[in-house]
Amino acid sequence: MKTGLFIPCYIDQFYPGVARATMELLEKSGCKVVYPLNQTCCGQPMANSGFAAFSKGCDKNFVQNFSGVDYIVAPSGSCVLHIKEHLQDADEQKATYIKQHIYELTEFLTDILKIEKLDADFPHKVGLHISCHGQRGLNLSSMSELMEPSFSKPERLLGMVNGLQLAKPKRSDECCGFGGTFCLFEEAVSVKMGKDRVREHAANEVEYITAADTSCLMHLEGILKRQGSHIKTIHIAEILNSSKA
Amino acid sequence: MSVREKILAAIAANKPALTDLPVVDLQQVTNYEEPVAKFISTLESIGGKVYELQAIQQLEQQILQEKEEGLFVLDTFAGMEDSFSAWPATDMEPIHKAYIKGSIGVAENGAVWISESQMVNRLLPFVCQHLVLVLEKDKIVSTMHHAYRQVNTFEEGFGVFIAGPSKTADIEQSLVIGAHGARSMTLYLLDTK
Amino acid sequence: MSTASHSKAAVAFIKDEPRTDWHDETLWFVREKRDKAAHGVAEWEQLREWASQIKEHTLSNLDKYLTAFEEKAIANGITVHWAADGKEHNEIILEIIRKNSIQRIVKSKSMLTEECGLNEYLHGKGIEVVDTDLGERIVQFRDEPPSHIVLPAIHLKKEDVSETFHRHLGTEKGNNDPQYLTEAARQHLRSKFIESDLAITGVNFAVAETGGFVVCTNEGNADMGAHAAAVHIACMGFEKMIPKAEHLSVYLRLLARSATGQPITTYSSHFHKPRKGQQVHVVIVDNGRSKQLGRPDFRNSLKCIRCAACFNTCPVYRRSGGHSYHTAVAGPIGSILTPNIDMKANADLPFASTLCGSCSNVCPVKIDIHQQLWKWRQVIAAEGYVSAGKKTGMKGMAFVLSRPALYRFSGKAARWFMQVFPFLFRSKKMNPWYRQREMPKPPAQSFRDWYKKNKTA
Numbered sequence: 034m035k036t037g038l039f040i041p042c043y044i045d046q047f048y049p050g051v052a053r054a055t056m057e058l059l060e061k062s063g064c065k066v067v068y069p070l071n072q073t074c075c076g077q078p079m080a081n082s083g084f085a086a087f088s089k090g091c092d093k094n095f096v097q098n099f100s101g102v103d104y105i106v107a108p109s110g111s112c113v114l115h116i117k118e119h120l121q122d123a124d125e126q127k128a129t130y131i132k133q134h135i136y137e138l139t140e141f142l143t144d145i146l147k148i149e150k151l152d153a154d155f156p157h158k159v160g161l162h163i164s165c166h167g168q169r170g171l172n173l174s175s176m177s178e179l180m181e182p183s184f185s186k187p188e189r190l191l192g193m194v195n196g197l198q199l200a201k202p203k204r205s206d207e208c209c210g211f212g213g214t215f216c217l218f219e220e221a222v223s224v225k226m227g228k229d230r231v232r233e234h235a236a237n238e239v240e241y242i243t244a245a246d247t248s249c250l251m252h253l254e255g256i257l258k259r260q261g262s263h264i265k266t267i268h269i270a271e272i273l274n275s276s277k278a
Numbered sequence: 279m280s281v282r283e284k285i286l287a288a289i290a291a292n293k294p295a296l297t298d299l300p301v302v303d304l305q306q307v308t309n310y311e312e313p314v315a316k317f318i319s320t321l322e323s324i325g326g327k328v329y330e331l332q333a334i335q336q337l338e339q340q341i342l343q344e345k346e347e348g349l350f351v352l353d354t355f356a357g358m359e360d361s362f363s364a365w366p367a368t369d370m371e372p373i374h375k376a377y378i379k380g381s382i383g384v385a386e387n388g389a390v391w392i393s394e395s396q397m398v399n400r401l402l403p404f405v406c407q408h409l410v411l412v413l414e415k416d417k418i419v420s421t422m423h424h425a426y427r428q429v430n431t432f433e434e435g436f437g438v439f440i441a442g443p444s445k446t447a448d449i450e451q452s453l454v455i456g457a458h459g460a461r462s463m464t465l466y467l468l469d470t471k
Numbered sequence: 472m473s474t475a476s477h478s479k480a481a482v483a484f485i486k487d488e489p490r491t492d493w494h495d496e497t498l499w500f501v502r503e504k505r506d507k508a509a510h511g512v513a514e515w516e517q518l519r520e521w522a523s524q525i526k527e528h529t530l531s532n533l534d535k536y537l538t539a540f541e542e543k544a545i546a547n548g549i550t551v552h553w554a555a556d557g558k559e560h561n562e563i564i565l566e567i568i569r570k571n572s573i574q575r576i577v578k579s580k581s582m583l584t585e586e587c588g589l590n591e592y593l594h595g596k597g598i599e600v601v602d603t604d605l606g607e608r609i610v611q612f613r614d615e616p617p618s619h620i621v622l623p624a625i626h627l628k629k630e631d632v633s634e635t636f637h638r639h640l641g642t643e644k645g646n647n648d649p650q651y652l653t654e655a656a657r658q659h660l661r662s663k664f665i666e667s668d669l670a671i672t673g674v675n676f677a678v679a680e681t682g683g684f685v686v687c688t689n690e691g692n693a694d695m696g697a698h699a700a701a702v703h704i705a706c707m708g709f710e711k712m713i714p715k716a717e718h719l720s721v722y723l724r725l726l727a728r729s730a731t732g733q734p735i736t737t738y739s740s741h742f743h744k745p746r747k748g749q750q751v752h753v754v755i756v757d758n759g760r761s762k763q764l765g766r767p768d769f770r771n772s773l774k775c776i777r778c779a780a781c782f783n784t785c786p787v788y789r790r791s792g793g794h795s796y797h798t799a800v801a802g803p804i805g806s807i808l809t810p811n812i813d814m815k816a817n818a819d820l821p822f823a824s825t826l827c828g829s830c831s832n833v834c835p836v837k838i839d840i841h842q843q844l845w846k847w848r849q850v851i852a853a854e855g856y857v858s859a860g861k862k863t864g865m866k867g868m869a870f871v872l873s874r875p876a877l878y879r880f881s882g883k884a885a886r887w888f889m890q891v892f893p894f895l896f897r898s899k900k901m902n903p904w905y906r907q908r909e910m911p912k913p914p915a916q917s918f919r920d921w922y923k924k925n926k927t928a
Contacts, residue, residue, distance in 0.1 A: 040918050040919075042872065042878070042882070044918065045882070045917050045918045045919055046882040046885070046886060046913075046914075046917050047886075047911045047912075047913065047914065048911075048914075049914055049916060049917055049918035049920075049921055050914075052918035052922075053918065053921065056922075068919075068922055068926070070875075070919065070922075070923070071875040072875070073872050073873065073874070073875055073878040074872040074873075074878065076869075076872070078865075078868060078872075079865045079868060079869050079872075080845075080849075081826065081845065081848070082848065082852070082857070082861065082865050083822075083848035083849050083850075083851055083852030083853075083857050084849075084852050084857075084862070084865040084866075084869070085849050086849070086852075086853070087865055087866060087868075087869035088869065089873075090869055090870070090872070090873025090874070091869065091872050091873045093873070094873055094874075094875065165825065165826075165827035165828055165829075166826075166828075169827065169828035169829070169831075169832065169841075170828065176829075176832055177506065178506070178784065178829055178832035178833045179516065179832055180509055180510060180512075180513075180515040180516050181516070204499070206829075207786055207829075208786050208825050208827035208829070210786070210825060211825065212824070212825025212826065212827075213825075213826075214861075215822070215824070215825050216903075216904065217903040217904060218478055218822065218861075218903070219477070219478045219481060219787070219822070219823060220478075220903040220904075220906055220907070221478070221481050221482040221485045222478075222481050222485065222787050222790050222791055222823075223825075224906070224907040224908065225485050225488075225491065225790050226786050226787075226790065226825075227908075228907075229492075229495070251911055252908070254909075254911070255904065255907075255908025255909050255910070255911070256907065256908050258908075258909035259907060259908055259909050280553075281553045281554065281555050281559065282553040284555065285553055285555060285709070285755075285757045285761060286534045286537065286538065288757070288761035288762075288764075288765075289533050289534040289537070289709070289761050289764060290534045291765070292761055292762070292764040292765030292770075293530060293531055293532070293533055293534065293764055294527075294530060294531045294764075294767070294770060295531060296528075296531045296532060297524070297527050297528045297531050298524075298528060299524070299525060299528045299714065300520070300521050300524040300525060300528075302521055302717070302720070302721065306514055306517055307514050308512065308513055308514060320734065324733070324734070324737075363746075363747070364747060364748070367664070367665040367666075367667075367698075367699035368665055368666075370665075370699075371661070371665050384735075386512075386724070386734055387724075387733075387734035387735040388734070388735075389735050389739070399698075400694075400697075400698040400746055401694075401695075401698040401699055404691045404694040404695050404698065404738075405695065405698075405699075421720070421724065422719070422720035422721075422723050422724050422735075423717075423720040423721075423724075425720065426716060426717045426719060426720045427717070430716070431716055431719070431741045432678070432680075432681035432683045432716055432741060432743045434743065434744075435547075435743050435744035435745070435746065436740070436741065436742060436743060436744070436746070437740075437741045437743075438694070438738055438739065438740045438741060439723075439735065439738070439739040439741075440737065440738060441734070441735045441736070441737050441738075441739075442737055443737070444689065444690055444691040444737050444738075445689050445690070445737060446605045446606075446653060446689055446690050447622075447689075447731070448604070448605040448606035448609070448622060448623070448624055449605070449609075449624070449629050449632050449649040449652055449653065450497070450627070450628055450629045450632075450649065451497055451500065451501070451622075451625070452629070452649035454649050454650050454653040456653070456654075456657070457605060457653060457656075457657065457689065457690035457691060457692070458603065458657060458660060458661070458664070458690045458691045458692045458695050459690065459691025459692075459694070459695065459737065459738065460691070
């Protein structure tokens with residue numbers, strides 16, 4: 034089972050630790066991981082700004098890099114959702130295959146690899162931030178607005194980590210405010226939303242905030258650091274891949 | 279082409295392909311085991327007061343007493359003079375209390391259906407300071423779906439579902455009972471057995 | 472108008488952070504009440520599905536339903552008018568006023584009349600309208616528009632209301648008790664109802680089967696006016712139509728629970744025939760709706776029943792307030808309705824969102840709001856209403872990100888600059904990110920660099 038590792042552009046450039054943890058986690062779980070060297074970006078930043086028409090180059094490059102694998106996995110709900118909803122290519126068959134076989138990390142671990150236990154240790158109090166696109170777009174966990182049975186793929190996996198104490202903020206699934214270019218063009222609202230999230234986590238006296246999307250964490254981390262907070266952010270892949278060693 | 283024709287033509291040209299109407303299946307909606315108990319608790323939670331009664335005559339004494347005290351009280355179940363339906367608003371304004379019989383009650387929301395012939399004057403249930411409704415216990419159904427199957431809400435010229443007293447939360451979300459309609463709503467449940 | 476409008480207004484709103492917190496918490500509280508009410512209906516998601524399908528069917532057969540409604544209404548003694556736009560709507564109402572020598576007018580909540588600018592229009596003709604919904608009367612006194620389609624004065628504290636009522640009604644200065652203030656409004660408006668010549672109301676639902684319509688209120692103000700005045704004008708956007716009376720059961724179960732968390736509004740008034748001697752008029756308005764109907768991506772926005780659940784859940788609305796949206800209908804639904812009416816003026820609105828998707832989940836008629844927001848962004852960009860600077864930036868980004876070697880070079884360069892010249896990024900003026908957030912720390916190697924070094928033979 035060949036698994037293509039899709040590392041979003043900003044993770045490749047700014048959070049390589051997340052990429053490494055994702056790769057190691059997949060390898061530990063028995064996947065044959067392939068990392069296409071010429072991948073770049075899924076095209077979401079342009080598309081969300083109204084310029085999906087400019088994403089053709091990114092789409093083409095994505096299909097070129099990710100054809101020939103059985104699955105594609107990324108440590109990012111928003112990038113995976115974007116590909117699933119908006120990927121287009123001259124080769125429709127290839128594009129369709131990709132859209133049907135691309136997964137965010139926690140859903141891949143849960144639904145495809147069907148992980149039941151992890152050899153992971155993270156003896157810390159951790160606040161869980163639910164990233165919107167993964168939750169409402171990929172259905173990684175149940176949504177507070179809907180009358181449906183409660184479930185959470187990320188939470189279930191975190192429950193397999195030794196020593197981890199999970200804390201949930203009061204508003205379980207309110208958006209952090211990153212929103213792509215929104216974080217720059219509606220900076221005031223974006224930061225206010227982030228500050229409110231941080232405040233709820235701080236009230237739980239967590240040491241870390243985790244999420245399945247680095248974009249959320251980058252935004253929250255920026256706020257935490259400006260506040261001089263001791264709370265750190267960490268991607269869920271890094272927690273699930275952690276060990277005593 | 280008139281404005282009407284232009285609008286209808288635009289709609290006809292732009293509307294999507296015809297889709298089906300869903301069937302609302304009564305089996306899939308809530309059916310309370312004890313609709314009366316649910317109705318009472320719901321109506322009380324929204325500001326209504328509920329009392330039980332064996333016969334409507336039990337109210338007659340109360341109504342008589344209120345009238346003797348000089349309160350402007352009207353009860354429509356005894357029948358009203360023909361001219362009452364045409365009373366202007368200025369004559370309706372001073373009404374202190376109105377007693378009206380309702381036809382159906384809805385357990386899920388505490389609402390009672392009153393048709394025009396029951397209120398006689400359309401302004402009555404709204405303009406009175408205090409509203410008293412009388413409803414037979416066995417006329418309580420579980421949900422609005424059941425209610426609409428039992429009563430033709432467009433049989434008469436006007437009708438209304440009334441759920442409790444008038445209210446507003448427009449000032450900083452503080453609930454205030456008594457806005458422009460009745461300040462209080464009392465319901466007498468008639469046990470016709 | 473560029474994308475500055477909502478964001479600029481939001482900056483001003485957020486400046487008062489404690490007040491923003493108060494506004495946000497107040498509306499979140501309404502969202503929580505909605506959740507509680509929805510949890511109390513086991514078949515809630517099924518109801519939403521039925522509500523969505525009934526509206527979708529209605530839109531697909533709308534012309535037939537409108538003519539059926541009109542026929543029945545006329546047979547019942549109601550006069551039906553058609554207005555292509557807001558201007559015609561206002562003129563029709565003016566004509567009725569003049570024909571009947573109407574002096575005293577009361578109006579209950581109608582977002583349509585707000586959309587058409589009725590009050591301003593009539594004021595220009597020397598005719599005053601008294602808004603009777605408590606929230607609307609408050610903002611009317613203050614000469615501001617409502618900030619929320621269900622809770623018009625939600626942006627005001629009781630101290631603000633007290634001050635306004637002291638000035639206009641002579642209430643005790645400094646008495647902020649909501650009960651006291653509501654009583655004052657009751658007394659003040661009661662005579663207005665009783666003496667009114669004309670009552671203008673909205674329409675929550677128009678029923679094709681019977682030619683009748685339903686108006687829902689908690690205060691009873693629609694009825695106080697409609698049953699007192701000699702003339703009643705009910706204004707509706709044509710999408711308020713539903714096929715049958717029995718369908719009201721679906722919508723009346725969803726509307727108040729979605730809007731305020733109540734199982735139903737105090738009054739759900741079913742108007743069928745005028746009372747004896749009364750004139751009833753219904754004004755059916757298009758104002759861009761037929762155009763929206765013709766947009767396959769956006770026509771489902773016409774399913775809206777104006778409950779405002781999307782407002783209450785929207786994290787952006789709660790922290791920027793309705794006035795930041797500069798339209799009659801604000802919030803998420805406003806952002807997918809108004810670009811259709813005036814794309815240039817409302818080009819900023821679909822961008823006033825993180826696309827979190829909460830709105831679509833609370834919508835009782837399952838409008839895919841967040842997906843329509845994304846789609847509007849494409850239309851607005853294609854029509855040229857996104858700033859040239861942003862467009863160029865995106866073009867540049869697309870160029871770089873689609874070329875692997877260039878992407879790698881740019882990434883490395885960016886990290887290098889951040890490492891060696893961090894002060895370049897520390898301008899709050901030039902770098903919006905840096906205003907209230909630290910920059911991410913640039914690693915020495917990208918993941919690819921590390922991978923090539925450690926994982927390839």
